[in-house]
Amino acid sequence: MTAVADQNKRRLLLASDRSDQSRELAAILQSVGEVESISTSEIPETPARQVSGIVVDINLRSSESVQRVRDKLRGEAYRSMPRLFVLADALHHASMQAWALGATDTISRPLDAAAILQRVRSAFPDSSSYDATDRGMALNRGVEAAHAVVVKIFERLPAGEPLTFDDIVQAEGKIIKAIRHTSLREWLTTVGCHHVESYRHCLFVTGFAVAFAQNLGMREDDQRRLVRAALLHDVGKAFIPVAILDKAGALNEAEIKEIRQHPRRGYEALAAQGGFPVEMLDVVLHHHELLDGTGYPNGLSGNQISDIVRLTTIADIYAALVEKRAYRLPFTHARAFALMEAMTGKLDRQLLQAFRPVAFSAC
Ligand SMILES: [Fe+2]
Numbered sequence: 001m002t003a004v005a006d007q008n009k010r011r012l013l014l015a016s017d018r019s020d021q022s023r024e025l026a027a028i029l030q031s032v033g034e035v036e037s038i039s040t041s042e043i044p045e046t047p048a049r050q051v052s053g054i055v056v057d058i059n060l061r062s063s064e065s066v067q068r069v070r071d072k073l074r075g076e077a078y079r080s081m082p083r084l085f086v087l088a089d090a091l092h093h094a095s096m097q098a099w100a101l102g103a104t105d106t107i108s109r110p111l112d113a114a115a116i117l118q119r120v121r122s123a124f125p126d127s128s129s130y131d132a133t134d135r136g137m138a139l140n141r142g143v144e145a146a147h148a149v150v151v152k153i154f155e156r157l158p159a160g161e162p163l164t165f166d167d168i169v170q171a172e173g174k175i176i177k178a179i180r181h182t183s184l185r186e187w188l189t190t191v192g193c194h195h196v197e198s199y200r201h202c203l204f205v206t207g208f209a210v211a212f213a214q215n216l217g218m219r220e221d222d223q224r225r226l227v228r229a230a231l232l233h234d235v236g237k238a239f240i241p242v243a244i245l246d247k248a249g250a251l252n253e254a255e256i257k258e259i260r261q262h263p264r265r266g267y268e269a270l271a272a273q274g275g276f277p278v279e280m281l282d283v284v285l286h287h288h289e290l291l292d293g294t295g296y297p298n299g300l301s302g303n304q305i306s307d308i309v310r311l312t313t314i315a316d317i318y319a320a321l322v323e324k325r326a327y328r329l330p331f332t333h334a335r336a337f338a339l340m341e342a343m344t345g346k347l348d349r350q351l352l353q354a355f356r357p358v359a360f361s362a363c
């Protein structure tokens with residue numbers, strides 16, 4: 001059964017083993033795209049090129065359905081698209097099972113139409129208006145723009161050339177577009193090739209932060225605030241010796257002390273430069289603060305840490321864990337997320353849970 005939406009923008013597969021129950025969901029989804037309702041046995045090995053994502057509405061207690069979905073979603077074609085699972089209720093074990101089956105996001109019954117549409121709009125690419133060439137161009141432009149800012153930070157700033165707020169603003173729109181029209185995974189794959197660890201890190205954090213903002217349904221100007229924060233958060237590392245930044249082994253005490261100076265060095269450089277919004281200075285100075293007061297440089301706690309800092313900190317830590325470092329292999333996404341969940345009292349719990357679909361969409 002295929003229904004055509006008003007705005008014929010996305011093509012969604014709705015895989016269900018209970019078509020009667022999925023009717024309401026199909027009706028909701030039709031307002032953001034063309035919905036193709038199929039049974040789990042009809043899930044194609046390779047979906048049509050224009051399919052922007054799959055919505056799975058199955059009985060997770062049925063081992064047959066679960067097996068079929070697991071087998072199909074393992075395929076390469078599905079690994080690169082959003083996979084939204086519908087749960088019978090919001091119970092923890094159901095959502096764990098969905099994540100294990102490869103969900104990149106979950107929704108639960110009773111269905112909340114507005115919330116579902118917001119998530120589909122932000123995560124499922126708008127396929128008919130963006131063909132492969134446009135997507136590739138958007139990705140390249142975004143990566144180039146972000147890279148240009150990072151080069152300015154690490155190469156020109158220490159040489160005394162000023163970095164201006166305008167340098168950052170010019171890159172924002174291109175970065176947002178790149179991730180909206182391609183995917184976080186494609187962004188990470190492209191920037192992950194960068195040979196310099198510090199550059200790669202800034203580009204990774206930016207990708208995670210933008211995808212996070214888009215997943216939360218933030219308006220474009222709020223997305224821009226987060227791009228700025230992420231791109232610039234480690235600006236102070238430009239003043240730390242490369243021998244310490246890129247050291248292949250563990251850092252000694254003196255080196256740790258030195259590297260921990262980066263938030264303050266970055267803050268001082270931007271404050272002296274002038275023209276940067278206060279909240280950017282806040283992120284640069286405080287992105288290593290933790291809610292329980294054990295962070296640095298000021299040992300801030302709880303309400304002293306702003307929302308934009310909390311968001312950036314989550315993207316920063318997660319990116320650092322899944323990046324390849326000179327001294328260790330990257331953690332898997334599941335392990336990285338579990339490590340962050342174990343940081344009890346240090347990170348904003350609600351924000352971390354909201355970050356889960358973003359983290360797993362990068363698998
Ligand atoms: Fe940092």
Ligand SMILES: [Fe+2]
Nearest residue numbers: 201233234316
């Ligand atoms: Fe960082």
